[in-house]
Amino acid sequence: MTSDHAAELTSEHAADIDRHVRVYITVFVALMALTIVTVAISYLHLPTAMAITVALFVATVKGTLVAGYFMHLISEKKLIYAVLILTAVFFVALMALPVVTHSNGFWIPE
Amino acid sequence: MSQPGAVAAPALHGAHEAHHEELGFWRKYVFSTDHKVIGIQYAITGLLFLLFGFALMMLMRWQLAYPGAALPLIGNLLGEARMPGGTMLPDFYNELGAMHGTIMVFLGVVPLAVGGFGNFVLPLQIGAPDMAFPKLNMLSYQSFVLGGLTMLVSFLVPGGAAQSGWTSYAPLAIIAPGQTMWLVGMIFLITSSLLGAINFIATTIQLRVKGLTFMRFPFFVWTQFVTAFLLLLAFPPLEAAAVMQLMDRLAGTSFFLPSGLVVSGQVLAVAGGGNPLLWQHLFWFLAHPEVYVLILPALGIVAEIIANNTRKPLWGYRSMVYSLVFLGFMSFIVWAHHMFMTGMGTEMAAFFQTTTMIISIPSVVILTALIISLWGGSIRFNTPMLFAVAFLPMFGIGGLTGLPLAFNITDIPLHDTYYVIGHFHYVVAPGTIFGLFAGLYYWFPKATGRMMNETLGKIHFFGTLVCMNVVFMPMFLMGMAGVSRRLFDGGAIYDFAQPVLHFNVVSSWGAWTLAIFQIPFIFNFFWSIWKGAKVGDNPWQATTIEWAAPSPPPHGNFVEAPQAYRGPYEYSVPGAAKDFTPQHEA
Amino acid sequence: MTQWLGLPELASTHGGQIDGMVGWVHIFMLVLFVGWGGFFTYCLIRFRRSRQPVANYAGVKSHASSYSEVGVAVVEAVLLFGFAIPLWAARVDAMPPESEALVVRVIAEQFAWNVHYAGPDGKFGRTDLKLLDVSSNPLGLDRSDPAAKDDVTMLNQLYLPVNKPIIVKLRSKDVIHSFGVPEFRVKQDAIPGLTIPIWFVPNVTTAEMRTRKGNDAFQYEIACAQLCGLGHYAMRGFVIVQTAEEFQKWLAEKSKEQSAPDPFR
Amino acid sequence: MDIPYTVEVRRDTGLTNGKIGIWLFLASEVMLFGALFASYILIRVGNPSWPRGDTILNVPLATFNTVVLISSSVTMVMAWASLMRHRFGTFRIYMGATILLGFVFLVVKYFEYSHKFHDGLYPSTNNFLALYFTLTGLHMLHVFGGMVVNAYFWGPGAKLWKTNPVWFTNRVEHSGLFWHFVDLVWIFLFPVLYLL
């Protein structure tokens, strides 16, 4: 048990923590920039479809940054990936739900 | 994270000799964090709710058998608002129906199968000292109790309990009285299940003992593991839906309310623009996986008991495990087979019919494997085994009658008739409930150190088996004749129902007799806690690790941490000294 | 062939296919149950402890089970792609053109079935929530609209001509109901906010069915199949199937009667 | 009796119980908000006309809040990093900042809400607002929850640092994971509700 403590602490010794911190700062700057970008774009009043794709794209990039670096997903254990992939699959099913509902009924909306 | 609030012996067990720091009654039995105590709390509460749900149903069965007739004695006790002069009012009937479904599913079977058996057995079977997050475990139970109380109290508030079915379909659920408490209760129950699921998965992955690889898991552990994933990922959408329905009821939103609703001549004053189908999608996205949550733990129990009492390994263990995982995965993409009559286009219908057909295959594989496991065995017919064996054909009937429902075209005459009621009761009542009874008889000695009485057990079994079929078999015939479910008068006003109406009487008497045959069980259960025959740690001569612990297991479960050296079901190994070779024996 | 299943008398053209399929599925189920059940019971008797004191570690060796499982899968696939999907497509996609069919609106409400015919002119009149009145005008039909002049509205009574495609346009005013007519093998939820068209061809008149059943009080019944509140159990309507002539006559009379300025309105 | 792998990692999974636990929890949260987003799409697609967020809501204010929440995420990781560097003092500062920023977020939201109510805009007004209030409301609950947990680790919970620094560091990391997730949800809520 104590050996595991040691393992844990030495694996992350000061040097690469400093590296981590530098990364966090860059990510922070990137996120700020992207935030400004989305808002700016929204003022261009693009056609809805366009606007949605752009906004969601930027949001996804931001999300990836947060998940990847702040949540350390770029260097996570396989097991966590497995759980998240499974979740992602069902998440997609959930997102498909409204689309199929609307595209595929033989009823006519009033 | 040491757990002071825990005890060696289960709550039920009076004098126990295990050494540990003495705690006050409350910390010991009520706010305990010991997985065994929590498991037993869950089990008892679940059983009581099962009994309550059954009681509600027996009231309904009176109205169904003798529509409009005053119910002697009990009738008048229930008050003018529900049964004036002993005759039932339609809204009370609807309350009973909705609450019977809700209670049986969410407050009866799930707590007993997952909360009870899962909590008590799973850590023992993987050789763990406790669950990974004992405090979370306690919270989960408390949240469940809160949910249960909310549901119970809802009978007493003005407007009464929910009366829109356990499916709580909008818009009815939004304009009808009673649903608010139901939704709040559901949110508690969902939270409870989510906490539980996290705990089960983490425990299974992290706390299994040395040498216990996934392919050495007892099948029961596998079923609990898959079940936990179903709960974890399918429940949140319903939680979201419940929140939205609450908003519709309390904040006047219209998530599920389209524009231009006219209720009893009055145009409904809401913004509109919502979609009633959204609720159905979100509900069934949970509720289909939920039905597998109801069956899988029972399947696991049955597998354990069959292996133990045939005295031979399960046949095709691997294929069973793969089927189980596949089944769990598929159960997320079949939900719309409950919505075939909502006007689906060809593609969507085709998709969901196909997935539903596909999902029936793994069930067939598992059941077949279990039946084949009997071949070549040396079968002991003790009470747990009787229930376990009876489970197979009963689930068979329930499962097979799922097939005509699974085809959109044949679902047309059968949808929302008693045929559906028959179908799922065969899987949940003589199916799941049998599995759970089997488990109770099987693990009772582990929890208390005492056996339940065999004779009473056999009476309980044969009585229950016969009555269950008397109750549910007629429902298929009524369904075929086209009698809708959720009918206050059991279909009495319809001409086309007349030829089958007498079956209502048959079912009802079946149900009441069924109740009588539960008395030996209830007596047996409590009597054996104190008076049952004392037995050793491994009365069934089983191989899985839970039997390595003393009965009842002390706090921390095992005297010294066990290890797994082989697969779970090494019975009658050729050349072995005795006819069982435990996993934990080097 | 499906009397043995206890399905109600059949009175629509497409119903035969449904019954046939219900029959075949149940035969399949029966085969499975008997097959598996047989093996099951044999095992219980043959391998009881007294007969088989020591278990056989290996158990079954043969792969027969895998074949039977494949068999099950194949049969299910046939039922699915051979029948279920095409038949449903026929129900949904092969809707006859409105010109060749009788179009009726059925508007469900707690707890009744409102029926709305376009009348001789074949045009449905305007309806408006504002004009709606529970007793006199449950549909909010605007009689001032020329198209509405000859419209016919009924309560819980659906008159239909025999052997003619019927398109029922289902609606609901309040909650979800379900329009089910057992003899026609028809069932469809009526969902507020949506208009759902379904079609069928009734091929047995009420009169004929009465003689067939030897019951001259017989009526085709509309049974609400979806829980819709207190009155769900009593949400019962009637379908009266007549010959084309009888129906035309009935419609003409009704239309005259209802378009006539009526002192009580 | 001790539960194994609460502090040290299990060799074959390379994880502690807590790490798995929190990620499983986040997985369920993904499905929760996923269902809400799905509902948003379905209801939006189902409506002939849908207002652009910025015609009803206050974009600058929300932009500010986005900045606040993202910054709080950074201070959160910094808090964890300082523990990894055994700098308890800096941890206290960063954690304090995180809680404070969360508080600022809630205050701003409070003003947004009360302003809406003042203009007679309620959840019942239309489905856009219904979704707006439900989604942001639920998100605010999460922010609040995160703040409570963080406050615990800033205050009483910090005692653990003395007795078992590794464990404390892990717990802070886990509460951080939750906090980042809440931030992540907002990153999607913001454009979806305000900009589209």
Ligand code: HEA
């Ligand atoms: C434990 C619960 C459970 C289980 C396991 C199942 C299993 C299945 N269910 Fe069921 N179902 C419910 C619970 C369950 N169901 C409930 C509660 C409802 C109603 C909800 C409501 O509306 O209130 C419902 C409703 C329901 C519907 C909607 C009906 C309608 O509303 O119109 C459909 C339609 O496809 C369906 C299909 C199936 C199928 C194909 C399976 C398949 O998984 C079955 C696969 C199994 C087999 C094919 C059996 C194999 C057997 C053998 C091989 C022979 C064995 C024989 C011997 C041993 C002798 N179910």
Ligand code: HEA
């Ligand atoms: C797990 C789920 C479950 C279970 C087990 C049951 C069990 C039973 N159900 Fe129910 N039922 C539902 C789930 C369930 N039901 C659902 C979801 C609906 C649909 C509701 C709706 O329409 O919305 C429904 C609807 C329903 C109807 C249709 C009502 C209607 O449509 O109007 C009927 C009718 O007879 C019925 C009957 C029964 C009967 C007789 C039992 C019997 O089998 C009961 C057997 C019970 C026991 C054997 C109890 C065992 C417990 C003990 C003996 C306790 C011991 C206690 C201690 C030791 C402390 N149920």
Ligand code: CUA
């Ligand atoms: Cu209308 Cu039930």
Ligand SMILES: [Cu+2]
């Ligand atoms: Cu289902």
